[in-house]
Amino acid sequence: MPDLFEFLFKYRRLVYEQGDFVFAAPAVVRWWLLAAVAASAVAVASYSLARGKASPMDRTVMATLRVALLGVLLFSLLQPTLQISTVVPQQNFVGILVDDSRSMQLPDASGAARSDFIRATFTPGESELLEAMAERFSLRFFSFSSRARRIEGPGELTFDGTSTDLPAALDVAREELSGVPLSGLVMLTDGADTRGRPVTEALVPLQAAGVPVFTVGLGEEAVSPDIELGRVEMPRAVLEGSSMVVDVVVTQTGFRQTTVPVIVEDDTGILAEEEVTLGRAGEPVVTRVHFQLDRVGSRRVRFRIPTQDGERVTQNNRRDVWVEVRGEREKILYFEGEPRHEVKFLRRAIQDDDNLQVVVLQRTAPSKFLRLNVDDGDELAGGFPRTREELYRYRGLIVGSAEASFFTHDQLQMIADFVSERGGGFMMVGGRQAFSEGGWAGTPVEEILPVRLGPPPAAADRFLAELRPGLTPAGLANAAIQLGGDAEETDSLWRTLPPVTSVNRITEVKPGATTLIEGHAESLDRPQVLLAHQRYGRGKVLALTAQDTWIWQMHADIPLEDQSHETFWRQLLRWMVDGVPEPVVASVEREQVEPGEPVRLTAEIVDSTYIQVNDAQVTARITSPTGAIQEISLDWTVERDGEYTADFVPTETGDYEVEVSAARDGLTVGTDALALHTARSDDEYFGAGRRSRLLQRIAEETGGQYYTPATVGTLPDDISVTGAGVTLVEDRDLWDMPALFILMFLAMGAEWAYRRVRGLV
Amino acid sequence: MGIFSRARPLYAVLIAAASGACGSEQHAREPVDTGLLIQQAPPSARGRLSRQDADDVQLRLPPSDEPPGGRHAFYWTRAIYSGYGRRGWWGGGGRGSWATDFPKGDRQFLVVLKRLVRIDAYDFENAISLSDPNLRRFPLIYAVEVGRMDLTDEEVTGLRGFLNAGGMLLVDDFWGGREWAQFEYNIRRVLPGRPIVELPLDHPLFSAYYDIDEIKQVPAQGRGVGGIPTWERPDAQVPHVRGIFDDDGNLMVVINFNTDLGDAWEWAESPYYPLEYSTYAFEIGANMIVYGMSH
Incomplete structure (x- = not known):
C-alpha cells in the first residue's frame, strides 16, 4: 500500500530509505520544550494526587493518553526533518x-x-x-x-x-x-x-x-497456454550409426496432463517419435528419445512438438541441434592374455561396423602373439606397445585376461596415462587374470579403474558365479547399452538375456563411478558389478567383469536373428571411444550464430605424446556458403598451454566449413574440421x-x-x-505529516470517550 | 615364425604326457570343476552296421554347483552324433564312431596343447550330443569318423543352430570317396547350399600359431612305418583340409579329410608312431584351436 504510506507519512517509503532523519529545532526551542516536559510531569502528578471519583485505573489510562498527546506535540515541535540527497x-x-x-x-x-x-x-x-x-x-x-x-x-x-x-x-x-x-x-x-x-x-x-x-x-x-520444448542435451559429434539417447525437457502452462508427441527429424525424415505426458504448470518433464544417425557430415536434428490449440507462442515448440556425424574408423587395441572365445565373438559382433577397427593382440604363448586386423606387418610386431607414440595411435584399449605382471611398470603407467593424458577409452574385461585375480591391485591401472579391487583371492576362494544381468537406473539412461527402441524394451531385453559367468568378485565402485549393469545370482548376498564406468582425466574407463559375453550370441535360448550381442559390443565400443581427442581439436562456442556475429575459434594442439605445444603454427581455412575462402591464423592464448584462438565474423547466411591445421617445425601436427551455421535464431521465444x-x-x-x-x-x-x-542535500519537513495529527486526535478522542464511558464528565 | 620350432623336443613332452595324467584311462580325476563333464555308459548291443542314435547314449552330469562350461576358457569338446558305430573293436566298449580315440586322444591332445599354447583349457574330455542345447556353451567342437555319421533330424537342427550362431566344427578321420559321400550328405542336410572349398595354404588357419606349409597325411596307428602306406584306402591317398564358410566369410567347418589327426594324438607316445606325423598333428591341432577361438 505505497499510496497509504505516502498519505500518512507525507513521502514514499523510498524517500525514508534514502534520507537521514534529524530534529531541526534550534537549541532554545529544545530548552523550552524541556521545561514543558517538566510541566507535564507536574500535571501528571496532579492527576494522580487529585481527589475525585476516578479510580487509580482510570487515572492511569487518562494520564497515559494525555502523555501520548503531549509526546506527539513535542515530537512535532522538535521539527522532525528528513535530509536527503537529490539530483540537481x-x-x-x-x-x-x-x-x-x-x-x-x-x-x-x-x-x-x-x-x-x-x-x-x-x-x-x-x-x-x-x-x-x-x-x-x-x-x-x-x-x-x-x-x-x-x-x-x-x-x-x-x-x-x-x-x-x-x-x-x-x-x-x-x-x-x-x-x-x-x-x-x-x-x-x-x-x-x-x-x-x-x-x-x-x-x-x-x-x-x-x-x-x-x-x-x-x-x-508465465505465457499461458503454451508448451515449450526446452533443453536438449546432445553430443556435438557422434560416430556414424551410433545409437543415441537424448533427454528432452518439456515445460508447459495450461496443458496439464495433456499427452503430446516429441518428434525427432532430420533432412531425411522422422528419426523417432516419443509421447510425453505434460506435468503441472511450469514443471519440467523429461522424456527420453532413442534414435540413430547414419549419414556422415554436419547434420541438423530438429526436435519438435506439434502446435497445440490455443498456444500463445509456437516458435518455442522446436529446437534445432547441429551434430557432426563422423565416418572415421576408430582404432581400438584389444590385448588378450590367452586364447578366449570372447575375442572371436567380439570381432564378429563388430565385423559389419565400418567405423570400428579392433586390432587384436592375443598372447598365445609366453612371448608369442597373434596379431589380427593390423594395418601393416610392423604394427605391434614387438608385442604390446612400449612407447607412448605407439600406444597413443589407438583411441581405445581393451585388456582381457592378462596378468598385470606381464607388463612393465612403464607400460602400466602408460596405460593409465593413455586415459588421463591422451584421453583414450579403456576397458578391462573379466577373466582369470583380470582385476584382483590378475594382480592389478596396487598398479597404476588400478587407479583408473572404476571398481574397487581387493587383494588377490586364495586358490580355495576362487569365485565363480552365473550372473543374470540387470540394468541399473543409470544403465537404463545410458545410450551405450540400449538394446531396444525405448527404455522399457531395453529393460525387458536385458532381463531375457541368458546369464554370463564371472570369476572376478567385484561389488563396489569408486566414488564418482557409475554402475550400469549389475549381475544377480541367488547365491550372492550382494549383486555383482557387471559393467561400470567413470571418467578419469581426459578419458573414460570401463570395467566389464563378465568373462563370456559371447553366451549372449551362442546360447540356445537366443534366436539366431537376435542382435543383442552385436548391438551391445558395437555401442559399448563406440561409446568407449566417443569424444577421444585428436592432436588438433577445433571448436567454437556455438555451432549456430547470427550473420555478422563475431565467432571465437579455439584450437587445442598437442604433440604425438599428447603434451600441449605452444609453438605451433595454427591456421584456419574458412569456406563461406558461397565458396569464398578466408585463411586466418590462430594465436596461442598464453593463459592455457596448447590453446590457440582467433576471431572472425561470418557475414553470409548458410553453412561455413572450417578446417584447422597445425604444423610444428614444418611438420604437420594434425588437422580438424568443423561446421559453423549462420541463421536467424528462435532463441528469443524460449523462456519467454x-x-x-x-x-x-x-x-x-x-x-x-x-x-x-x-x-x-x-x-x-x-x-x-x-x-x-550531481546532487544537493535537501531538508524535507516531517512535522506536518498527517500521521502525527491523526495520532493527536486519536489520543484526545480516546480520553474523551473514556471519560464518557466511565462517567467522569 | 613362432618361438616353438619343430626342433623343440616334442617327444619329451609326449613322454611326460604319456607317463603322466594322460597315459591311462584309470587316471584319477582331479576334482571336477565343470558341470558338463559327460560320460557314456555302454550302448546297447546292435548289429555291426546298424545305426546307433546318440540319444541312446546315457549322459551323466556329475553333481556340481558350477555353471556348465563355466570356469575355463576352453573345453575340448567332442561331438556325439548318431551313426554307424564301430562297436566291438574300440577299447572293448563298443561305443559309436564318434568315440573313436576317446578319451585317450582327447586327454593327450589337451596335455600337449597346454604345453604348447598358453590356454586355460579344462584337462579332460568333454563330449556332448549335437542335439543337446548345451552344445551352444562350447563354441568349438570336434567330430571324428564322420564318414560313419548318420544324423537324426534333431542333431541336424542342433548342429545347424550351433554353426549359424557362430560355432565351429572340426572334423577328422574319414577316408575315401564313400565316407566323404556319407559326410557330405549329412553336412549338406545341416548347411544346405553352402559350398565346401579347399583351404589354400595361405589361409590364416595355417599360420594362426605354427606356420604350416604342407598338408600332411597323418596315418592311423600302425601305418606310415615299415613300408605300410599312410593312406587307408586306395582312393584316399591325398590329404585335404577343406572348409565351409558363412555369408560373412567366417569359417564354420574345418574338414580334415584322408587324414587321422586323432590317432596321432592318441598314439603320440608310442615309439612306433612316426614323430613327423604326431608333430604335424599337434601343430595343426594348435592352429585350429587358436584360429577357432579368434576368428
Missing part, C-alpha cells in the same frame, strides 16, 4: 536501455505486445513519464538485443533482435556514459537473456561506480515469460528499483532521490 535538475544523465529483441513482440493475454508499452510510455512528446524525466535529466537511449548501441530515441527500435545479452547492454551503456554525471540506468526488458552470460560481470563495475539500475519488467511472468527475479536482482544489487508497467509512474521521483551524479 538538468545536470545529470539517465541512460534508458530498451530491449529490442523479438520477444518484445509477444502479445499478452489482452493482445497487447510488450513493445506497445515502450511505444506508449517512452515516446518523446507523447508520454508524461518521459517528460517528467526529461525535465530533470538529460536522457540517452540505447537499444539492445544481441548487441547494444546508442539510438536517438525509441523510434529507431525494430524489436527484431534474435537474442538478448543483458550484461553486454549494461556494459555498453556504462562505458558510453562514463564521462558524464550519471544518475542511473533504466532498463526496459522482459529479462529473457538468451546468451546466458553471468550478469554479475556487468553489475560489479556498476556497483563500483555507484550507478543504480532501475529495471522495468515487461510481459507476463518475464524474468522478474533477475530484474529485481539487478536493481537491488546496484541500488536501483524494480518496476512493472503499473508502478513505473514514480520512476522520475525515485531516480531523483536515489540516483547518483
Whole structure:
C-alpha cells in the first residue's frame, strides 16, 4: 500500500530509505520544550494526587493518553526533518536501455505486445513519464538485443533482435556514459537473456561506480497456454550409426496432463517419435528419445512438438541441434592374455561396423602373439606397445585376461596415462587374470579403474558365479547399452538375456563411478558389478567383469536373428571411444550464430605424446556458403598451454566449413574440421515469460528499483532521490505529516470517550 | 615364425604326457570343476552296421554347483552324433564312431596343447550330443569318423543352430570317396547350399600359431612305418583340409579329410608312431584351436 504510506507519512517509503532523519529545532526551542516536559510531569502528578471519583485505573489510562498527546506535540515541535540527497535538475544523465529483441513482440493475454508499452510510455512528446524525466535529466537511449548501441530515441527500435545479452547492454551503456554525471540506468526488458552470460560481470563495475539500475519488467511472468520444448542435451559429434539417447525437457502452462508427441527429424525424415505426458504448470518433464544417425557430415536434428490449440507462442515448440556425424574408423587395441572365445565373438559382433577397427593382440604363448586386423606387418610386431607414440595411435584399449605382471611398470603407467593424458577409452574385461585375480591391485591401472579391487583371492576362494544381468537406473539412461527402441524394451531385453559367468568378485565402485549393469545370482548376498564406468582425466574407463559375453550370441535360448550381442559390443565400443581427442581439436562456442556475429575459434594442439605445444603454427581455412575462402591464423592464448584462438565474423547466411591445421617445425601436427551455421535464431521465444527475479536482482544489487508497467509512474521521483551524479542535500519537513495529527486526535478522542464511558464528565 | 620350432623336443613332452595324467584311462580325476563333464555308459548291443542314435547314449552330469562350461576358457569338446558305430573293436566298449580315440586322444591332445599354447583349457574330455542345447556353451567342437555319421533330424537342427550362431566344427578321420559321400550328405542336410572349398595354404588357419606349409597325411596307428602306406584306402591317398564358410566369410567347418589327426594324438607316445606325423598333428591341432577361438 505505497499510496497509504505516502498519505500518512507525507513521502514514499523510498524517500525514508534514502534520507537521514534529524530534529531541526534550534537549541532554545529544545530548552523550552524541556521545561514543558517538566510541566507535564507536574500535571501528571496532579492527576494522580487529585481527589475525585476516578479510580487509580482510570487515572492511569487518562494520564497515559494525555502523555501520548503531549509526546506527539513535542515530537512535532522538535521539527522532525528528513535530509536527503537529490539530483540537481538538468545536470545529470539517465541512460534508458530498451530491449529490442523479438520477444518484445509477444502479445499478452489482452493482445497487447510488450513493445506497445515502450511505444506508449517512452515516446518523446507523447508520454508524461518521459517528460517528467526529461525535465530533470538529460536522457540517452540505447537499444539492445544481441548487441547494444546508442539510438536517438525509441523510434529507431525494430524489436527484431534474435537474442538478448543483458550484461553486454549494461556494459555498453556504462562505458558510453562514463564521462558524464550519471544518475542511473533504466532498463526496459522482459529479462529473457538468451546468451546466458553471468550478469554479475556487468553489475560489479556498476556497483563500483555507484550507478543504480532501475529495471522495468515487461510481459507476463508465465505465457499461458503454451508448451515449450526446452533443453536438449546432445553430443556435438557422434560416430556414424551410433545409437543415441537424448533427454528432452518439456515445460508447459495450461496443458496439464495433456499427452503430446516429441518428434525427432532430420533432412531425411522422422528419426523417432516419443509421447510425453505434460506435468503441472511450469514443471519440467523429461522424456527420453532413442534414435540413430547414419549419414556422415554436419547434420541438423530438429526436435519438435506439434502446435497445440490455443498456444500463445509456437516458435518455442522446436529446437534445432547441429551434430557432426563422423565416418572415421576408430582404432581400438584389444590385448588378450590367452586364447578366449570372447575375442572371436567380439570381432564378429563388430565385423559389419565400418567405423570400428579392433586390432587384436592375443598372447598365445609366453612371448608369442597373434596379431589380427593390423594395418601393416610392423604394427605391434614387438608385442604390446612400449612407447607412448605407439600406444597413443589407438583411441581405445581393451585388456582381457592378462596378468598385470606381464607388463612393465612403464607400460602400466602408460596405460593409465593413455586415459588421463591422451584421453583414450579403456576397458578391462573379466577373466582369470583380470582385476584382483590378475594382480592389478596396487598398479597404476588400478587407479583408473572404476571398481574397487581387493587383494588377490586364495586358490580355495576362487569365485565363480552365473550372473543374470540387470540394468541399473543409470544403465537404463545410458545410450551405450540400449538394446531396444525405448527404455522399457531395453529393460525387458536385458532381463531375457541368458546369464554370463564371472570369476572376478567385484561389488563396489569408486566414488564418482557409475554402475550400469549389475549381475544377480541367488547365491550372492550382494549383486555383482557387471559393467561400470567413470571418467578419469581426459578419458573414460570401463570395467566389464563378465568373462563370456559371447553366451549372449551362442546360447540356445537366443534366436539366431537376435542382435543383442552385436548391438551391445558395437555401442559399448563406440561409446568407449566417443569424444577421444585428436592432436588438433577445433571448436567454437556455438555451432549456430547470427550473420555478422563475431565467432571465437579455439584450437587445442598437442604433440604425438599428447603434451600441449605452444609453438605451433595454427591456421584456419574458412569456406563461406558461397565458396569464398578466408585463411586466418590462430594465436596461442598464453593463459592455457596448447590453446590457440582467433576471431572472425561470418557475414553470409548458410553453412561455413572450417578446417584447422597445425604444423610444428614444418611438420604437420594434425588437422580438424568443423561446421559453423549462420541463421536467424528462435532463441528469443524460449523462456519467454518475464524474468522478474533477475530484474529485481539487478536493481537491488546496484541500488536501483524494480518496476512493472503499473508502478513505473514514480520512476522520475525515485531516480531523483536515489540516483547518483550531481546532487544537493535537501531538508524535507516531517512535522506536518498527517500521521502525527491523526495520532493527536486519536489520543484526545480516546480520553474523551473514556471519560464518557466511565462517567467522569 | 613362432618361438616353438619343430626342433623343440616334442617327444619329451609326449613322454611326460604319456607317463603322466594322460597315459591311462584309470587316471584319477582331479576334482571336477565343470558341470558338463559327460560320460557314456555302454550302448546297447546292435548289429555291426546298424545305426546307433546318440540319444541312446546315457549322459551323466556329475553333481556340481558350477555353471556348465563355466570356469575355463576352453573345453575340448567332442561331438556325439548318431551313426554307424564301430562297436566291438574300440577299447572293448563298443561305443559309436564318434568315440573313436576317446578319451585317450582327447586327454593327450589337451596335455600337449597346454604345453604348447598358453590356454586355460579344462584337462579332460568333454563330449556332448549335437542335439543337446548345451552344445551352444562350447563354441568349438570336434567330430571324428564322420564318414560313419548318420544324423537324426534333431542333431541336424542342433548342429545347424550351433554353426549359424557362430560355432565351429572340426572334423577328422574319414577316408575315401564313400565316407566323404556319407559326410557330405549329412553336412549338406545341416548347411544346405553352402559350398565346401579347399583351404589354400595361405589361409590364416595355417599360420594362426605354427606356420604350416604342407598338408600332411597323418596315418592311423600302425601305418606310415615299415613300408605300410599312410593312406587307408586306395582312393584316399591325398590329404585335404577343406572348409565351409558363412555369408560373412567366417569359417564354420574345418574338414580334415584322408587324414587321422586323432590317432596321432592318441598314439603320440608310442615309439612306433612316426614323430613327423604326431608333430604335424599337434601343430595343426594348435592352429585350429587358436584360429577357432579368434576368428
